[in-house]
Amino acid sequence: MSAPHPGPRVTRRRAETRARLLLAALDVFVDRGVGATSVEQVCEAAGYTRGAFYSNFSSLDELLLTLYEQRSAAVLAALEEALARLTGPAAVGTLTDVVDDLLTAHLADRRWLVMQTEIALHALRTPAAAGEVAARRARLRERVGALIAQAAQRAGRRLTTSPDELASAALALVEGARLQAWLEPGDGPVRTDRLLLTALLEQYTVSA
Amino acid sequence: MSAPHPGPRVTRRRAETRARLLLAALDVFVDRGVGATSVEQVCEAAGYTRGAFYSNFSSLDELLLTLYEQRSAAVLAALEEALARLTGPAAVGTLTDVVDDLLTAHLADRRWLVMQTEIALHALRTPAAAGEVAARRARLRERVGALIAQAAQRAGRRLTTSPDELASAALALVEGARLQAWLEPGDGPVRTDRLLLTALLEQYTVSA
């Protein structure tokens, strides 16, 4: 009865504006590059003027961070879902299948690859961003580790090294192969992924 | 007796200027980002004015390309040298040693990692640059393949897949691990490299 309006009064329009700005920014970031992107370009792409932008974000960097948080949360959620699928009753897939599933679903997306690479560069030269990115990567790695452990157990194999170590390797591998795939068009992309993943898993598991 | 001066008359000063501009541009590119770099910033860093720049390059993109050609030629040369060392009479190193040597020598350089990533992004969004980059990567892969084949033979092992395929995998792996190492500071960087390389080589060679 006391505080029916804890937040600001008008919210719907504002949320819409934010969302549109974020969407548009992703577009522009991807095909112009973060460093070459101006506030104006983002606004034009979103169909707003700069007034709207500065009313919602204080800088392009802030928007970039928001974008990253949004997207990496989505990726993590997809991972959790995959994990749940493995833990569930009707689990049939092998580890390679699951990883492959994830690869096709998210990691093969060219736009996200570009964005992620941009963010990596941003982190490499911005100490503040570096912390944030490292934390999220660590969390991702941890979940991938869980996924691998779960899948291995289900496949009746025992890991000979820590899940975290394996996850770290698998991520490095997938990220490298993915970039390579887009830089050297041809029939080799998926093969590299599979070649390496197979090697990794064969090598570091034994049938329990 | 006929044409003693085929090129332009004055060369020393000009060459020096070009070199300084390239050096300075690398600095600025690395810590501002290619997209956020202006001609003026490069000139200031090099100790020249824009007049000097436009007299030597027609655009930042042209300079970027030159820089890339320079650097990737150097990397390739180092590779050839490593190959020669393996072919030579006093060869003692194993494959892992050689690869490790290369990793430490060139690939661990943070500045070059950043630059290479910038160039990858540039290639991803510039069709013209993409061709150039793809060609150089192909050449690099081919030489790494030769290196691997040579080293395997010397170690008395036979490859069970094509050198090219293995080289492709090895490069993807190393590039991924390297980026990861700088994004997630800790003790894990080199370990990931080694873990993956070992797995790869164990898996795809048999003692001949």
Next chain:
DNA sequence: CCTTCTCGATACGCTCGTGTATTCGATACA
């Protein structure tokens, strides 16, 4: 309805960078 307040649009002054045209000191060679 009618009031209130939110939030995106507009207006403004300013800085930074661009690319070209021209100048003038430096340099190589006879």
Next chain:
DNA sequence: TGTATCGAATACACGAGCGTATCGAGAAGG
């Protein structure tokens, strides 16, 4: 030493983008 040529510096006109201050349409709430 003289001189023709080269090449970096300077001058100039211009556009793009920034961040702030202010306004006014329109949504929310009574």
